[in-house]
Amino acid sequence: MTAEIVSLPRGGDMPASAFLAQLIAVIRAEDGYGSWDDKPDTDLLADFIVTRQERRDMPIIGDPDPDLLWRVEKFYDAVGLAVERHSGVMAAQMSKIHHEGFGRIVLIAGRLVVLSKHVRDLNRFGFESYAKLAEAGEAAVQDAVKTIARFPEAAQA
Amino acid sequence: MTAEIVSLPRGGDMPASAFLAQLIAVIRAEDGYGSWDDKPDTDLLADFIVTRQERRDMPIIGDPDPDLLWRVEKFYDAVGLAVERHSGVMAAQMSKIHHEGFGRIVLIAGRLVVLSKHVRDLNRFGFESYAKLAEAGEAAVQDAVKTIARFPEAAQA
Numbered sequence: 449m450t451a452e453i454v455s456l457p458r459g460g461d462m463p464a465s466a467f468l469a470q471l472i473a474v475i476r477a478e479d480g481y482g483s484w485d486d487k488p489d490t491d492l493l494a495d496f497i498v499t500r501q502e503r504r505d506m507p508i509i510g511d512p513d514p515d516l517l518w519r520v521e522k523f524y525d526a527v528g529l530a531v532e533r534h535s536g537v538m539a540a541q542m543s544k545i546h547h548e549g550f551g552r553i554v555l556i557a558g559r560l561v562v563l564s565k566h567v568r569d570l571n572r573f574g575f576e577s578y579a580k581l582a583e584a585g586e587a588a589v590q591d592a593v594k595t596i597a598r599f600p601e602a603a604q605a
Numbered sequence: 606m607t608a609e610i611v612s613l614p615r616g617g618d619m620p621a622s623a624f625l626a627q628l629i630a631v632i633r634a635e636d637g638y639g640s641w642d643d644k645p646d647t648d649l650l651a652d653f654i655v656t657r658q659e660r661r662d663m664p665i666i667g668d669p670d671p672d673l674l675w676r677v678e679k680f681y682d683a684v685g686l687a688v689e690r691h692s693g694v695m696a697a698q699m700s701k702i703h704h705e706g707f708g709r710i711v712l713i714a715g716r717l718v719v720l721s722k723h724v725r726d727l728n729r730f731g732f733e734s735y736a737k738l739a740e741a742g743e744a745a746v747q748d749a750v751k752t753i754a755r756f757p758e759a760a761q762a
Contacts, residue, residue: 542701542711554699556711559718559752560759595716599759602717 459497460577462490467585468578471526495519496581498574510571512549520553520573523585528555530589531562535596537603539563545570555592559605562592616654617734619647624742625735628683652676653738655731667728669706677710677730680742685712687746688719692753694760702727712749716762719749
């Protein structure tokens, strides 16, 4: 009997996920010239994946580069749009990130902070798999929607 | 009879104002080596003054320099501290400023946006007189305190 080694592609399979669909739409919206038209979705999201081994090889402290900050922004843009689809309330993103990779990201709807995230090690921003990326996005959306349900007047103000 | 020309100092007289006192304290707090100890308060706030004539001479569009952004930050830090003194609620500042000088500044307490200001022409940030500076600060504080009174739970969340 021979053992068969099945090696999954990096990031695993892409699950069916409303959040991933939203994130892909956000990214494709920036592709004004259609240069990514032939790129499969997995390629567009490939840089959101940081495997366990890759993370181990990264320095704990490091200055996040502009591409990485762009990905963080797209992630929270996608969360904001998904929140709007769920609650009808528009949420805008603001962030204050130190160049060494720590700081705070918020989504604001009306007078309400619907999501507030203190980040650190932002230079290692990424997810082990597409499934984990989808999960993190959905969790953020659910959390924001709950906060809006808790303070509906402030969110509409 | 000879006409006497009374020329007021630039920015006029400094009024007694809790906001100005707070702003001066915020600025002096950054002076770790005491190099400004001998500077009078009017000198510390002199760059907050932009007279009518000076404003006229400024371009409408222009990239705000770091010193100016520092002053904007100190202004809203002072507002945040005054809000805390009035309401007991701590408010932190976040801003998203385009390099051409427009953007948004918010003060956040708990889950509440206690102050939200869309700015433009930030390169011309300044006040005609110390009295106007005091007035603008007090108005921002009053506005924020009212917002906290309107949504106390979100501010404590």
